[in-house]
Amino acid sequence: MSSGVRAFLADLAKARESQHTNISRIRRGDSDGEVSLLYSNDLLDEALEIQVLSTDLTSYPQGSSFMIFTSSETCKPNIVSLLERIASSTKGSTLQDVIETLSARLTASFTDMHSDSSDSEGLLDDVYDDEYSASSEVDNFQILESAEESSGDDAFTEPLGYFHSAEELRRLYKDLRLAQKVGFTVGLFPNSPNCLLEAISISIRVSSLAIPSEAMSAWDVKPTDYIVLLVRILTVYPNLDTLLSAPALETCLHLRFGKCELAKPSMESMRLAFGYSPQAKEGSSTSQSTPSRFAQVYMSNSIDILLKNSFTTLLKLRREHGFTWDDAQGIFNDFTGRVASQIAVEHTNKSARHEVPISTHVPSSLQHDFALGDEANVSFPLVAMQFALRHFCKCTEYCMVCHLKLDNEFETLKPYVCSKDLCLFQYLSLGLGPNIEHEVISNPYVVDLLISFFYAGESQQSTRAFPRGLALKVPVVQHMVPHLEIETNLQSEEFWIRQARNEPEHVDVRKRIRDGDWFVMFIKNMGYVEKRICRVSAVLEDGCRFSFESINVVKEPTEKGEVVAEIDMAESEIAAQALKRSVNNSDETRRPGFIFPYEHDPDDLDGDQRALALTTLLDGMPTVLEMRDFLLAEPGRLLSSWKRMNRSALSLIRWIVASNTSYIVQDSPVTSGNPQPDGCCEIKPTSPDTALTSNMIRPLDDGWVQFRFAQGSPEKEFTFLKILRELKSKATSPEKPPSLFVWHGSPLGNWHSIIRTGLDFQDTRHGRACGNGVYFSSDQSVSMGYTGASNSGPKTPYSPVWRSSEMRIASAMSICEIVNKPEDFVCSSTCFVVDKTDWIQCRYLLVLVNPTPDALKSPLFAPSGPRCPGYLEQDPKHPIRSKTGSPPMQIPMSAISMARRQEALGATLTMSNAEMDSITTAIEDEANEWERRASGDDLNILLEAVRTDTPAKGEKRERSISRKTSWQDPESSAPPYKSPKLSADTGIDDSNTTNVLAVTSDKSKFQPGTLDYTTLPRLPPPSWAVSSPMALRTLNRELKQIHSIQERNEAASLGWYVDTSVIDNLFQWIVQFHSFDSTLPLAADMKSRGIDSIVLELRFGSNFPMSPPFARIIRPRFLPFLEGGGGYVTAGGAICSEMLTNSGWSPALSIESVLLQIRLGLCDTERPAKLDRNCGNMTEYGIGEAIDAYARAANSHGWKIPEDLKTIHIGWGELTPSMGVGSPYIGVG
Structure with missing residues (x-):
């Protein structure tokens, strides 16, 4: 001891x-x-x-x-x-x-x-x-x-909050200021100097994360949403050492990850997130959807658990040993419960590797690894937000439970778990997957589709893998397994146990069946065998007599009954005698039969047994519309509370829905190819263009239901788009679209696996006469031959059709988008055979159905999206058709991402006025919200609290302060707080908050308004300005925002300056970059040459904001990259950034973010910017050399050059620019 x-x-x-x-x-x-x-x-x-x-x-x-x-x-x-x-x-x-x-x-x-x-x-x-x-x-x-x-x-x-010491407030201000400077919006709860601080928020717009639209839809976020991290301060605001040494993060801070329509959730919503609001009760009005409501995203629970249990330990491992986040997570999982010294000894030789903190597609300001800075300069909220965003943006690459990186060959579109049984069990039991009740209410036919695919896969034994560890209880219908011989009265729904068959000795038959148990009953009748799925409703007469409820009844011919039950009931002497009594004596109500209880684990069964057991389990389920009616009858209901729902069946469909890693949404109503009786409100695909049918492929035959279908991780979509852009840039014929739309057919039993693992060619099902690869055809009738489907939808015991299905799917096909390079296909004559899976993206799933009358009465519950703006142009050599000789089918523009719709107007796709208006409206809504919220709350409130709350030496701190009513949100009744100018007695040194951005807080020599604009190229408005109303509106708004930002912040803290008073041409801006960190070579060069700012020109084209601006340095000249320079400045002065090309530009980006990105490039420390000391009298760049250098850089990186570059360079040539003295600007056309 x-x-x-x-x-x-x-x-x-x-x-x-x-x-x-x-x-x-x-x-x-x-x-x-x-x-x-x-x-x-x-x-x-x-x-x-x-x-x-x-x-x-x-x-x-x-x-x-x-x-x-x-x-x-x-x-x-x-x-x-x-x-x-x-x-x-x-x-x-x-x-x-x-x-x-x-x-x-x-x-x-x-x-x-x-x-x-x-x-x-x-x-x-x-x-x-x-x-x-x-x-x-x-x-x-x-x-x-x-x-x-x-x-x-x-x-x-x-x-509600806490008094904080001056030291804590200074530390908090510094941490939040750094987060604000790199592009996050910071919120304070409450935003008032007269109330005590409860929590903070850090947020970023979803559009800034460059997530493909399919992934956003699958993850239930919109481009205009904000991703928000809430941080609640429990006691003091700790320093980094305290946080990393604390036994648990929960003792210091509570974190919640989610989304909000606004940059900052409301006070009440924040309190609800942490569960300490007095209004956090069922039925509270605050639970209703409002723009300021904080809500969970698909992976919120997983990220919250990760932040709570692992984050500080992972950060400590990274800082002490130099591990990457992935290495640290692996070590954490391997060494949980062991001491740090063991980790250090066993992993000292593990080399540190560089990794992108979030993703390569986010703004460059967020790609700096803030976790590894000096302790005094590490912003814990910023690092936590980076870490959370990393797992959000890369959620499909990690297990949702153990958070280790997945090694799957096929990366999914939705996050899921690894292959460990424990992770799957926790994923389902902890509620980390999709909510089944929500899915049934919102997308009932998608749930029907998923269950039907699994049912068909099991009945045809074509599912590639079935998970172990779900702890299901299923019936095994075989005469060699233990079962009970009974007599039953079907009228009163009672049965009596006669004897147990194949039971071990000394088994008490009376305890064999209990109240609530499920079983399958077989009864032999004249000419057929009756199969009933039943539930015990009561135990009578000391366990010998039972009442039951019949859930599902199926009658099969006697010759088929031997296959279904594997019991030859005709040879049963007792059954034969009982049947004889039933025929000869009309008073006899008891009939013989057998029951097979739900008591076997499918993990212990072979393929044939498991297939029959699982399909029988699903046959006892209610339909999706019955489930939906049950849930809507009483808000808040759970399917687990319904006696009609078998617990094992519910667990199975939870897994079926949760394991679907594709994005599937219903585009068209359920229709039938057969004449329907009166009362069926069927919506035909050929109905007039409405919101319900506008996103449908045309023409589409009756009986087909269209689902939009997307597979693969966001990274797979990025790879596919990059291939298309490269192909388009090299195309000799600009009229040739870079992709084709083609059909793919496969038997119904294969689709459960296809929607989880993607299209591949691992298995050979139909021969490979044309080589190895995935087979496609432009002709639907050709691909239909590969579905192996019969339109009649047979209802034999081997039928792949789920008996409780509302759609009753007979066959399924997909429409895929493939790279338009037939010359590189394995085969392109009779069909297309593609062996490169990166060249394939699924876009639609179409199923042939024989729907129930209930499905025809409720064919579609909500439109799948806004009205279709138009249709895609197709390659005239290979258009997609329903059959040979028929007119080409029209593919809606909604089949591709919004980014592709925006990137090229008038190229392979045409954007309608309605589409343009919707994009413009979204951008203007974002701008209006931005103006209202600006860049977040005024952090000077914290400094004001330091100034007023720090007592003089020798004095005691005042214990009472004026405060709002405790449960009232101060921001709801008071205008935004504007702090007075703070004197130096706050003691705040803000310089450390800006080391990464190289914005110094030292007194800068830069003085706004001193630049002589007569020495710069000044251009009049272009002739096409009046024909570009969207560009004019956007530039007006952006200029107003820039002016507002400069009004609220000192020039030195921003590091850039735009003199808005001298701008008389909205399409040309002059920007000055200044106040660089003195440790940068650029700052030293500027000081030695007496230069106080870098002068940059922004030019905007007619398609702005759909196309990026052109940015170039005017003066001074920089040392070229090949001679040791850097700062992302090309040899001609243009800014080298993917963000300023069509490949990386987003219309949602603000000019402020553009300026921040350019400044971050100039402050780069790996290849620092330096001034050219050997340029002689040539101190400025010309427009021609800038554009040439920009084009060279873009082409070398594979970036797409915007069409606007021509109008920016040439469009003003028809007008005479007003030239300044000494300007090297020689013409523009």
Whole structure:
């Protein structure tokens, strides 16, 4: 026994003998180092059971701290928070000290609230002795509670915020300022200097993350949404060392990851996210969808768990050993529970590798790894947001449970789990996947489709893999397995057990069946065998007689019954005698039969047994429309509460839906190719163009239902688009589209695997007469031959059609987009055979159906998207057709991503006015919201709090401050706070917050308004300006935003300056970059040559904002890259950035973000920018050399040059530019 353990046990014995106010029943807990005690108080309805657990018993007391929690179910969240705060300051304390602190602080809290409830400020005063207070950081804050009068159970309310020391506020300001500078929007809760800080938010627009539209739809986010990380400060705002050494992040900070329509959620929404709002009740109005509502995204639960359990440990591993995030996660999973020294010893030789913190497609300002900076300059909220965004943007590359990188050959569009059984079990049990109730309500026919595909795959035994560990209970219908011989009365729905067959000896038959059990019943009748799926509704007569409910009844011919049941009931002597009695005696109501209970695990069955068992399990399910009606009948219902739903069947469909990693959305209504009786409100595909049918392929035969279908990870879509762009840039004929739309047919049983693993050619099903690859055809009738389908949809025991299906799918086909290079296909004569899977993207899934009358009455519940803006042009040599000789089919523009619709107007696709208006509206909505929120809350509030809250030397800090009503959102009733100019007595050194961006807080020599614009090329408005209303509106708005930003911020803090007063041509802006960090070579060169700013020109084309601006340096000249220069400046002065080409540009980008990106490039430290000292008298760049250099750089990287470049360079040539003295600008045309 170690000395620490002995000391702990000795202190425990002393504590049990001592008297503590309101503390009783001190005893050892269930774990080593755990102590359990009761806290009683007259203001509590019942005593609190509190557990105190030593984190390291062997080093007690010096090296140990305590976790403090409660097992009382009635404990309020605010008490739990108080226990967490006490626990955070127990390092080095003895058990006696901790118990005394618990007693004193809890008692003082309740006493203060009770003594003056009508006028109480709700302050939980720290009750410490002098020695304890001196060693604790807790004395630096106080807790604000409700100022409203309370009584009874509500007397002790949740604390809303904390007083923070000046040091904490400075640290918080610095951390948030850095996050703000790199492009995030920062919010404060509340945004007022007169209220205490509860939480902060960091957000970024989804459109800034360059996520393909298919992935956004699959992940349930919109381009205009914001991804938000909420950070709730529990006690003090800790420094990095405190966070990394804390036993758990939850003791210091709480984090929540989600989305919001606005850059900052509302105060009430924030409180709801953390579960401490008094309105966080069912039916609260705040739960309704509002623009300021904080909501979860598809992977929120997974990321929240990762942040809570692993993030600080992973960050510590990275900082101490130089691991990447992926390496650190792998080591964390391998060494959980082992000490750090073991990790260090076993992984000292692991070399550090560079990795992109988020993704290669986000703005370059976010690609800097902020986790590895100096401790004093690491912004924890910024690093946490980068880490969360990494797992959001790359969610399909990682397991949703263990968070390790997946090694699947096919990357999916939706996140899922790895192959470990435990991860799948936790994925389903922890609710990390899609909500089945939500899917049934919103997309019932997609659920029907997924179940039907699985059913067909099992019935045809063509599913590639079925997971183990789902703990299902299924029936096995074979005469050799244990089952029961019964007699039944179908009229009264009762049965009697006659005997057990194939049962082990000494089995009590009466305990064989229990209330609620499910079973399959077989009854022999004249000419057929009746198969019933039933549920026991009651146990009667001491377990010998039972009542039951028939869920599903199927009648099969007797010759088929032998196949279904594998029981020759005709040879059963008892069954034959009972049948004879039934025929000869009309009074006889009992009939013989057999029942097979749901008691087998499919993991233990062979392929044939499992197929029959799982399809039987699904046959007992209700239809998706019945499930939908049940859920809508009472809001908040769960399918698990429905007796009609078998628990194993529900688990199975949860897996079926959750394991679907493709994006499938219904585009067309359910229709039938057969004449329908009156009352069926069928919507034909040929109906007039409406919102319900506008996104349909035309013409589409009756009976086919169209689903939009996307597969593959976002990275696979990026790869496909890159191939198309390269092909288009090299095309000799501009009229030839870069892709083809073609058909692919496959038997119904294959589609369960196809939508999960993609189209490949692992298995040979139809021969490969034309070579190895995936087979396609431009002719639907050709591909239809590969489906192996019969339109009649047979209902034999081997039928692949799910009996409870509303659509009753007979066959399925897909329409895919492939790269238009037939010369590189394996075959392109009779069909297309493609062996490069990167050249294939699925776009549509079409199923031939024989729907039920209920499905025809409710064919489509919501439009799949906005009205179709038009149709794609196709290669006239290979158009897609329904059959040979028929007119080409029209593929809606909605088949491709918005990015491709925007990138080239009038090329292979045409954008209608309606589409243009919708894009313009989205951009203007974003701008209006941006103007309202600007770049976030004014962080100077924190500095103002430092200035007003820091007492003079020798004075005590004021304990009361004016405050709003506790549960009122201050931002809802007060205008945005604007802080006064702060004097230097705040003591804030802001320079450290900007090291990465190289914006120095030192006094800059740059003076706005001193540039002589007569020495620069000045251009009049172009002749096409009046014909570009969208460009004019956008530029007007952008100029207004730039002016607003400069009004709110000092020039030195921005690092760039635009003199908006001298701009008389909206299509040409002059920008000055200045105030660079003195450690940069560029700053040194500028200082030595007496230059205070870099002068840059922005030119905008007629298609702005659909096309990027052109950015070039005017002066001074930079050292070329080949001679040792950098800063992403080309030899001709143009800015080298994918963002400024069609390949990387997004219309949602603001000019502020463009300027920030350019400045970040100039501040690059790997290849730093330097001035050219050997340029002689040629100190400026010309427009011609800039455009030539831009084109060379874009072509070398494979970036697409915007069409606007021609109008930017040539379009002004018809007008005479006003030239300045000494300008090298020689003509523009």
